[in-house]
Amino acid sequence: MSRYNAREVRHCYDLAAGEYAKNFLHELDGKPFDRNLLERFARMLPEGGLIYECGCGSGHIAKYLHDQGRQKIIGLDFSEKSIELARRNFPEIEFQVDDMLSSKMPSESADGIVAFYAIVHFTYRQVEEAMTEWFRQLKLGGSCLISFHVGRGTIRTEKFLDVDGASATWRFLETGRVLKIAERIGFQQYEAVERFPYAGGEHPSKRAYIWLKR
Numbered sequence: 394m395s396r397y398n399a400r401e402v403r404h405c406y407d408l409a410a411g412e413y414a415k416n417f418l419h420e421l422d423g424k425p426f427d428r429n430l431l432e433r434f435a436r437m438l439p440e441g442g443l444i445y446e447c448g449c450g451s452g453h454i455a456k457y458l459h460d461q462g463r464q465k466i467i468g469l470d471f472s473e474k475s476i477e478l479a480r481r482n483f484p485e486i487e488f489q490v491d492d493m494l495s496s497k498m499p500s501e502s503a504d505g506i507v508a509f510y511a512i513v514h515f516t517y518r519q520v521e522e523a524m525t526e527w528f529r530q531l532k533l534g535g536s537c538l539i540s541f542h543v544g545r546g547t548i549r550t551e552k553f554l555d556v557d558g559a560s561a562t563w564r565f566l567e568t569g570r571v572l573k574i575a576e577r578i579g580f581q582q583y584e585a586v587e588r589f590p591y592a593g594g595e596h597p598s599k600r601a602y603i604w605l606k607r
């Protein structure tokens with residue numbers, strides 16, 4: 394398995410930030426499963442609590458959580474251009490530039506962490522690093538909800554969303570292996586679900602949604 398190239402991934406999302414927002418800002422409209430999960434997640438967490446949305450991109454997941462009206466949301470991403478755009482799109486929400494693998498967010502500060510498709514460029518090594526960071530940032534009893542594309546292997550794109558120079562490698566992950574990593578770190582598994590893609594609008598891959606508790 395080739396290495397994770399952080400610099401390339403950041404550059405890819407910096408270049409493609411505008412196109413990403415155009416393509417995905419309203420994607421939850423067509424994803425009832427994801428909406429339902431995010432709503433349940435917000436309802437299960439303490440009112441007035443704090444959620445970090447990691448790898449937030451254009452910020453639409455943060456916005457959906459924010460609109461549940463129960464917790465404060467901070468969107469985090471290492472792509473400065475994505476964060477600039479998210480701030481412009483959703484000025485009511487706080488967004489910060491932050492690297493999931495060496496985050497500046499304090500220990501035991503969050504009630505919840507959401508990372509939808511944020512680990513899609515990681516090898517299992519970075520998955521473990523990111524989850525270790527999330528475990529550190531979560532309060533005892535806090536929850537973590539992550540999603541990713543299920544499978545093996547990689548897809549290489551040289552022109553993500555048709556943007557010149559926006560190249561990166563996407564990686565499929567096996568749900569069982571991710572769950573084993575979570576267990577090793579100390580998480581308790583609450584829910585783990587795989588769903589088939591919605592026809593038409595989604596990349597034709599199975600997806601996993603894993604809800605963990607610290």
Ligand SMILES: C[S@@+](CC[C@H](N)C(=O)[O-])C[C@H]1O[C@@H](n2cnc3c(N)ncnc32)[C@H](O)[C@@H]1O
Pocket residue numbers: 399402403406417447448449450451454469470471472475491492493494508509510511512513514
């Ligand atoms: C596929 S996008 C997902 C965006 C959004 N969560 C969604 O569901 O549409 C992956 C995001 O993760 C961010 N990302 C990748 N590696 C990261 C890292 N090490 N630290 C912070 N953000 C990262 C990228 O900049 C990008 O915005």
